[in-house]
Amino acid sequence: MDFIEWLxxxxxxxxxxxxxxxxxxxxxxxxxxxxFPSIHVAGSNGKGTIxxxxxxxxxxxxxxTGFFSSPHLCNIEERMRINGVQIxxxxxxxxxxxxxxxxxxxxxxxxxxxxxxFLIAMIYFSSSKIERAIIETGLGGxxxxxxxxxxxxxxxxxxxxxxxxxxxxxxxxxxFEKSAIAREGMPLISVWNDDxxxxxxxxxxxxxxxLMEWYKPLAKQKMKDEAVALANLAITKMGFDFKCDDSAKLxxxxxxxxxxxxxxxxxxxxxxxxxxxxxxxxFEEISSNYGNIKNIILGCTEQTNFEGFLEPVxxxxxxxxxxxxxxxxxxxxxxxSVSVKNLFEIFSSxxxxxxxxLESSPRDAIKKGKSLTNNATLLCIGSxxxxxxLLSILELDSGDSMSILLN
Numbered sequence: 117m118d119f120i121e122w123l124x125x126x127x128x129x130x131x132x133x134x135x136x137x138x139x140x141x142x143x144x145x146x147x148x149x150x151x152f153p154s155i156h157v158a159g160s161n162g163k164g165t166i167x168x169x170x171x172x173x174x175x176x177x178x179x180x181t182g183f184f185s186s187p188h189l190c191n192i193e194e195r196m197r198i199n200g201v202q203i204x205x206x207x208x209x210x211x212x213x214x215x216x217x218x219x220x221x222x223x224x225x226x227x228x229x230x231x232x233x234f235l236i237a238m239i240y241f242s243s244s245k246i247e248r249a250i251i252e253t254g255l256g257g258x259x260x261x262x263x264x265x266x267x268x269x270x271x272x273x274x275x276x277x278x279x280x281x282x283x284x285x286x287x288x289x290x291x292f293e294k295s296a297i298a299r300e301g302m303p304l305i306s307v308w309n310d311d312x313x314x315x316x317x318x319x320x321x322x323x324x325x326x327l328m329e330w331y332k333p334l335a336k337q338k339m340k341d342e343a344v345a346l347a348n349l350a351i352t353k354m355g356f357d358f359k360c361d362d363s364a365k366l367x368x369x370x371x372x373x374x375x376x377x378x379x380x381x382x383x384x385x386x387x388x389x390x391x392x393x394x395x396x397x398x399f400e401e402i403s404s405n406y407g408n409i410k411n412i413i414l415g416c417t418e419q420t421n422f423e424g425f426l427e428p429v430x431x432x433x434x435x436x437x438x439x440x441x442x443x444x445x446x447x448x449x450x451x452x453s454v455s456v457k458n459l460f461e462i463f464s465s466x467x468x469x470x471x472x473x474l475e476s477s478p479r480d481a482i483k484k485g486k487s488l489t490n491n492a493t494l495l496c497i498g499s500x501x502x503x504x505x506l507l508s509i510l511e512l513d514s515g516d517s518m519s520i521l522l523n
Contacts, residue, residue: 129229169344169360175199177356195237275307296321348361403432479505
């Protein structure tokens, strides 16, 4: 039996809301998720950043820590790490086989691909005897498999309109889905939301007002600094006597404001931005901290609010007189890429001086970008799948290159 082939075949199951399959498989595995406490993180943007900081903080304080995240940039093993190190391919295969064996018990259960990766992580963490886990939700919260972990603290990052076909068409509906991760008697730490009704929904998800903590971001605060502040609030609320500030300086979350010194003449800046609020926040930070960007590579997947997604891109390009915009199409994602022709139709009528290049292949796009950029920074931004494509093309998709903890 080719167990990796079996796992890949689960992609055909698509997305299925509900917890019955995951709950039953966990029962067959003797509920490995209950062998350790977890910090559970949900939200629209910034989940991975705060999770990676928390993972490194507990690791550097001598606590054996597992970290589950999704989706992955380049390799599936990125989704599960212990003390910042992703699972090896051989260990991964062993745990896939364990999952397969319980799924085949009558009555047979066929999990989704996402459910399977979560279950594999729980098997791996339990057998490795971790002392704590940091768990990132996949989508929403209320019906996400990760809701089944044994959480003693929950965190909500910024909430915005995303996945509206699944989570709802309003911020209030989305807030309800995401804040459902709150656990009875456990603290909930949340980024402040200006919408009073959203705050009310989040506050009502906790069993006591004393368990609710809000963090109000500073104006033009870097995303990483916001994550540190939020993580520190959570750690303090849980009663630990250490902070995240030092470990954050050693934390790299690949593909998020990731700077790569390609040569003396060329720096590449990679950033994933998958929704309107995310890309808007990215360009706010880029405008404040990166002044030598001349060329941009952009590739994205279908968006509910596509005009809202592109608006900050257009504003930044025109305001900074970007010389070249290279449009491309992310490969291998679960969501269809927007074609370069469709992107061109939008940008061609809105850009003032920028020259537009169409390179449907990310490999050709990075080649073009490197050839056009001299003594400057090449910004690559858009879909997580695009950033994963580029990391692989640049041969930065394995080993130390994908580490979340600086040596």
